[in-house]
Amino acid sequence: xxxxxxxxxxxxxxxxxxxxxxxxxxxxxxxxxxxxxxxxxxxxxxxxxxxxxxxxxxxxxxxxxxxxxxxxxxxxxxxxxxxxxxxxxxxxxxxxxxxxxxxxxxxxxxxxxxxxxxxxxxxxxxxxxxxxxxxxxxxxxxxxxxxxxxxxxxxxxxxxxxxxxxxxxxxxxxxxxxxxxxxxxxxxxxxxxxxxxxxxxxxxxxxxxxxxxxxxxxxxxxxxxxxxxxxxxxxxxxxxxxxxxxxxxxxxxxxxxxxxxxxxxxxxxxxxxxxxxxxxxxxxxxxxxxxxxxxxxxxxxxxxxxxxxxxxxxxxxxxxxxxxxxxxxxxxxxxxxxxxxxxxxxxxxxxxxxxxxxxxxxxxxxxxxxxxxxxxxxxxxxxxxxxxxxxxxxxxxxxxxxxxxxxxxxxxxxxxxxxxxxxxxxxxxxxxxxxxxxxxxxxxxxxxxxxxxxxxxxxxxxxxxxxxxxxxxxxxxxxxxxxxxxxxxxxxxxxxxxxxxxxxxxxxxxxxxxxxxxxxxxxxxxxxxxxxxxxxxxxxxxxxxxxxxxxxxx
Numbered sequence: 001x002x003x004x005x006x007x008x009x010x011x012x013x014x015x016x017x018x019x020x021x022x023x024x025x026x027x028x029x030x031x032x033x034x035x036x037x038x039x040x041x042x043x044x045x046x047x048x049x050x051x052x053x054x055x056x057x058x059x060x061x062x063x064x065x066x067x068x069x070x071x072x073x074x075x076x077x078x079x080x081x082x083x084x085x086x087x088x089x090x091x092x093x094x095x096x097x098x099x100x101x102x103x104x105x106x107x108x109x110x111x112x113x114x115x116x117x118x119x120x121x122x123x124x125x126x127x128x129x130x131x132x133x134x135x136x137x138x139x140x141x142x143x144x145x146x147x148x149x150x151x152x153x154x155x156x157x158x159x160x161x162x163x164x165x166x167x168x169x170x171x172x173x174x175x176x177x178x179x180x181x182x183x184x185x186x187x188x189x190x191x192x193x194x195x196x197x198x199x200x201x202x203x204x205x206x207x208x209x210x211x212x213x214x215x216x217x218x219x220x221x222x223x224x225x226x227x228x229x230x231x232x233x234x235x236x237x238x239x240x241x242x243x244x245x246x247x248x249x250x251x252x253x254x255x256x257x258x259x260x261x262x263x264x265x266x267x268x269x270x271x272x273x274x275x276x277x278x279x280x281x282x283x284x285x286x287x288x289x290x291x292x293x294x295x296x297x298x299x300x301x302x303x304x305x306x307x308x309x310x311x312x313x314x315x316x317x318x319x320x321x322x323x324x325x326x327x328x329x330x331x332x333x334x335x336x337x338x339x340x341x342x343x344x345x346x347x348x349x350x351x352x353x354x355x356x357x358x359x360x361x362x363x364x365x366x367x368x369x370x371x372x373x374x375x376x377x378x379x380x381x382x383x384x385x386x387x388x389x390x391x392x393x394x395x396x397x398x399x400x401x402x403x404x405x406x407x408x409x410x411x412x413x414x415x416x417x418x419x420x421x422x423x424x425x426x427x428x429x430x431x432x433x434x435x436x437x438x439x440x441x442x443x444x445x446x447x448x449x450x451x452x453x454x455x456x457x458x459x460x461x462x463x464x465x466x467x468x469x470x471x472x473x474x475x476x477x478x479x480x481x482x483x484x485x486x487x488x489x490x491x492x493x494x495x496x497x498x499x500x501x502x503x504x505x506x507x508x509x510x511x512x513x514x515x516x517x518x519x520x521x522x523x524x525x526x527x528x529x530x531x532x533x534x535x536x537x538x539x540x541x542x543x544x545x546x547x548x549x550x551x552x553x554x
Contacts, residue, residue, distance in 0.1 A: 022037040022038065022039065022082060022083075024083040024148060025037050025083065025084045025085060025167065026087060027084055027085065027086055027092055027094050027167055028088060030169065030172055031167045032168065033164050033165070033166060034165055034166065035064045035067040035069050035165070036063070036064055036065065037082050038165070039061035039063055039064075039080065039081050039082065040063075040064055040079070041056060041061045041080075041081075042076050042077075042078055042079075043079060043154075044076045046076055046156055050107075050117065053079050053152060054152075061079075066358060066359070068359035068360075069161075069162070070161065070162040070352070070359045071161045072160075072356075073159075073160060073161070073300065073303075074161055075300070076156075077154055077155065077156040078161070078163075079152060080155070080163070080165075081151060081152045082151055083148055083149070083151070084144060084148065084151055085148050085149075086144045086148075086149070091144060091145050093143045093170065094141070094142060094143075094169065095133065095141050095167070095173045096108060096139060096140040096141075096142065096166075097139050097165070097167075098122075098139065098140075098163070098164070098165055099162070099165075099166075100162055100227075100228075101124070101136050101137050101227075101228060101232070102157065102227060102247055103123050103138060103157045103159070103163070104123050104124050104156055104159070104244070105121075105123045105155065105156040105157065106120075106138060106153065106154070106155050107120070107121055107154040107155075108120040108140050108153050109151070110150070111149060111151075111152070112144075112145050113147060113148070122138050123155075124138075124157075124240055125244075126240060127237060127240060128236075128237035128240075133170070133173065134233070135173075135177060135233075136228060136230055136232065136233050137229065141170070153165075158303065159244075159303055160307070162359055162364075164359065184228075187368050187371075187372055188221065190372050190376070191221060191371070192221070194375040195218060195221075198379060198382060199214045201382075202214060208264050209261070209264040210382060212257070212260050212265070213378060213379075213382060215260070216258055216260075216261040219253050219256075219257040219258075220254055220371050222254075223250040224367075224368065226243070227251075245299060247303065248299065248303035251303075251306035251310055252289075252290040252306050252309065254310065255286055255313040255314075256286055258313055259286065262279070262321065262335075263279045263280075265331065265382075266320065266321060266324045266331070266335070267331075271327075271328075271329055272320075272323075272327070275324070279320065282313070282316060286313065289305050289309060290306070290309075308350075311347055314339070314342065314346045314347070317339055318336070318339050318340060321336045321339055322336060333384070334377050334381030335377075335381045338373070338376075338378040338380075338381055341369075341371075341374045342370045342371050342373075345366040345367040345368070345369060345374075348363050348366035348367070348370075349363070349364060349365070352366070403476075403477040405455055405458060405459065406458055406459055406477050408476055409475065409476045409477075413476065414474075414476045414478065414484060417474055418486060418536045421488050422529065422535070424488070425488070425529055430488065431488075431489055431491050431528065432486075432487070432488055432489070432490070432528070432529040433487045433490045433492050433528045434526075434539055434543055435484065435485040435495055435498070435499045435524055436482070436483075436526075436540075436544055436547045437483040437485070437499065437522055437524045437547075438480075438481045438482050438523060439457065439461060439520060440521040440522060440523055440551070441521070442454065442481035445457055453516070453518075456511070457511065457518065458481065460520070461481075461506060461522070462475070462483070464502060464506055465483060465485070467505075468498065469485060469498070472488055472489070473487050473488070473490075474487075474488075485498070485499075492526055492527065495526045499524040499526055502522070503522050503523075506521070506522050507519065507521060507522075523547055523550040523551045524546075525542075525545065525550060527540070527542035527543035
């Protein structure tokens with residue numbers, strides 16, 4: 001009875017403790033992302049050969065629990081093994097497709113009963129032309145004989161270690177290429193459209209933040225095409241080491257342009273001097289880390305720090321944008337939304353490639369998606385900033401042409417408007433008159449009651465002018481108590497009548513200031529632009545003389 005109990009317990013407990021070995025892969029159908037069908041062994045010295053690996057005990061290999069294997073940066077080599085079954089009677093040609101495209105060194109060993117091992121070497125350490133099919137993903141073609149084949153794969157890389165392996169037909173592979181092309185076309189199409197649109201805006205407007213935006217999007221495109229292997233295909237096909245260094249260096253370049261764009265867009269040099277200095281320090285620190293990691297650390301550390309710095313820079317930019325918005329920078333609102341999407345995408349993609357979160361197509365491409373959203377929102381942010389800038393320029397322009405005390409237009413505005421009105425009068429034969437006005441004994445108000453009362457008198461008189469003047473007339477304060485009305489399409493007699501109304505209205509309104517009751521008297525002089533006048537100055541002299549005579553006779 002005791003023996004039977006032990007046997008029963010062994011049957012119950014064995015499924016809980018035994019390692020379940022992967023089943024053979026039936027390649028008569030597509031086998032995509034086969035991580036769970038593989039066993040893995042880490043060669044920490046990265047010096048074992050196939051013969052050494054074949055001698056390892058079965059329990060040296062461990063099964064994978066995910067479809068895609070990923071880990072941190074490592075100097076180890078990883079061996080993967082699995083069995084492939086061709087259940088038919090004829091050989092089957094299949095494509096090994098490796099993702100991501102930056103894996104440095106791949107050896108595929110295929111053993112079939114009664115045959116010598118076949119070995120294929122591929123990866124980013126070899127020239128691009130070694131690939132079976134002209135495609136940015138590493139691929140190897142093999143024809144499997146009927147029966148079972150043993151597959152051993154060795155992989156080494158200085159980049160983040162991720163492996164997604166599929167074994168598929170060439171036709172399936174080509175269909176996937178078409179789907180990939182549609183996705184890339186959409187992403188790059190949006191980004192290039194945003195880039196060109198804002199580049200032409202820069203040529204027309206010449207605002208520097210448009211140039212930095214174009215540089216920023218260009219840097220992302222360079223980075224994206226490099227780590228996705230497109231630059232290897234089209235630019236560095238014979239230069240695999242240049243391709244590898246481009247992958248890491250382009251990430252540093254992207255982070256650098258992001259800092260420069262943020263500094264320019266948020267106008268830190270003007271609005272936040274401390275943030276501006278901190279951002280410049282961040283730029284120099286980024287350049288220092290890039291140079292130091294490349295010259296001393298080598299490629300492995302260069303790519304490691306490039307990814308780390310991309311996350312740090314994205315976080316830094318996001319927080320200075322929030323700070324800038326909090327302290328009154330209206331332009332930062334769309335910028336924050338845009339950079340949040342790229343920040344989130346950067347963090348998710350970085351954590352994916354560093355093996356900190358499970359690999360998935362969407363987590364790997366999170367930066368692409370975030371950057372498309374970012375590019376669109378930042379383009380809106382640029383438009384919004386331009387609108388705000390134009391509004392601020394208009395306000396500043398109006399302020400420069402407006403008398404601060406009375407709200408009337410000032411002498412500068414008079415010179416600009418009078419030139420246009422004189423030109424219009426001479427061209428079309430239209431009448432043009434002007435009226436000089438001032439407040440009688442204004443100096444006495446200031447000397448007796450003080451400048452505050454004098455200012456209130458000036459504002460009171462300006463209010464009367466604005467109430468009586470017609471819609472198309474212009475009212476100016478030239479300085480002190482000197483005021484001027486410019487009256488388009490108005491004869492001298494009409495101007496004189498309007499001046500009399502102003503004089504009467506001013507005299508009829510008393511100013512009550514606490515216990516003080518003040519009455520205001522005004523004088524005026526009127527003139528009309530004559531046909532033989534060479535400029536408005538001659539009409540001004542006649543109006544000034546008339547004003548002088550009016551004051552003398554009063």
